[in-house]
Amino acid sequence: MVEALRALNRFGLGARPGERGRIGDPRAWLLSQLTAGPPGLATPLPTAAEISSTMIEIRRAGAGGTEEERARARQQLNQLSRQEQRAALESRLRTDRPFVERLVAFWSNHLCVSSQGNAQVTVLAGSYEREVIRPHVLGRFEDMVLASARHPAMLMYLDNYLSIGPNSPAVQRGRPAQRNRRGLNENYARELLELHTIGVDGGYTQDDVIELARALTGWTLTGAPGSPVQTAMAAAGAAGPLRQPVRPEGPIEFVFVDLLHEPGVRTLLGRSYPQPGQAQAEAMIRDLCRSPAAARFVATKLVTHFVSDDPPASAVDRIADVFESTGGDLRAVSAALVELPEAWSEDSRKFRTPQDWLIAVLRALDVPGMEDGIPALLVQLRQPLWAPPSPKGYGDTTREWSDAASLLNRAELARSLARRPRLRTDPRVLAEVIDLPASDPTHEMLADTSIPVDERMALVLAGPAFQWR
Secondary structure, eight states: OOHHHHIIIIISSOOOTTOGGGOSSHHHHHHHTTSSOOOOOOSOOOOHHHHHHHHHHHHHHHTTOOHHHHHHHHHHHHHHHHHHHHHHHHHHHHOSOHHHHHHHHHHHHHTOOOOTTOHHHHHHHHHHIIIIIGGGTTSBHHHHHHHHHHSHHHHHHTOGGGOOOTTSHHHHHSOGGGTTSSOOOOHHHHHIIIIIISOTTSOOOHHHHHHHHHHTTTEEEESOTTOTHHHHHHHHTTTOOOSSOOOSSSSOEEEEOGGGSOOSOEEETTEEEOOOTHHHHHHHHHHHHHSHHHHHHHHHHHHHHHTOSSOOHHHHHHHHHHHHHTTSBHHHHHHHHHTOGGGGOTTOOOBOOHHHHHHHHHHHTTOOSOOTTHHHHHHHTTOOTTOOSSTTOSOOSHHHHOSHHHHHHHHHHHHHHHTOGGGOOOGGGGGGTSOOOTTOHHHHHHHOTTSOHHHHHHHHHTSGGGGBO
């Protein structure tokens, strides 16, 4: 095993030709990437005004708009989505901190939102990764989770912005006929426990889900279609103004509304939470994120991603210990991953997901910049950005991506990319980006000039060795 290639492919996003020779100490190279600040994006990004404008167009088109308005909304949505995806993929392609970019992708999938069937989330998905994941990827886990809980994309994706406390002031002051029209929504509370923090084996019950959901009432949005802010404003009419300045229209933004919040002391996992208002759910989330169950759940996912589909218990224990002892310091946890002996074992390997494979192909071909059609290729490979089929996120194991249809899809794409004149290169340089023994027949095939250049390239990119990292 060539350790430089393990660093570039397993921890990074794929080796470029000649890159392995520029890495002296692979572990030190990886650790050095963790010393700088949060990773930004260099390419032009949609502004807050452009995002708001697109969402307003979508709202108008969906509320009895004309065909012209619907077409304009679709055009704005597609343009913004392409811009966000291009920026994110460009960063993966050109970064000099590929380990950190892999961490961004990992956490974005862990705390995922999905644009499937939801135009509003489609607009917000790129900003969600930029505003929730990137700033906290080397910070504290609890801060990332709290930022996720308050972001419009997550609030809309799992419907928490619609949740109203059954005994909240807004409901109690409403008209009797309207009091049961809205109520508690448990979606986000359940996924926060099961998928984001302590896991399905974390010891929670349905009562815990309900208690957490009650604490999360009032965490809502201004400017969102169907937002209960209107209900709160109507209820406030006879009792004076709302404590917070909220708007039923305009940009979609997080707001906590006391009038929608379920009053009372809550109990979660045997602990009492008497805090008022927004502080109650915030305290619950912080305790969840600091718990030993969260440390083990997150450690298991990280070791699965960086070591093996069957994560070694010893590696999980070490990462869980670092997570718990540092209070979820993700910089320290990431550094501990680099130091795992199991991650450098010749016996461990990870199958590349479609996103991994395509980015690795583009880096292997030393593509200088992201082309407009690349996001569409991810759709073809069944792993588009920010569109997993469920709140669980995309799968991370071999069985999810190694079926015959998926492999055939990669082979066809490899052939298509290899035929593009701009991407064609000396096939022999591809031997520098995959870990091949000197006796491997791939070396001979790459040097065989009787085989056309594009066919040699395609055979490597679609071949068995390139499917693993």
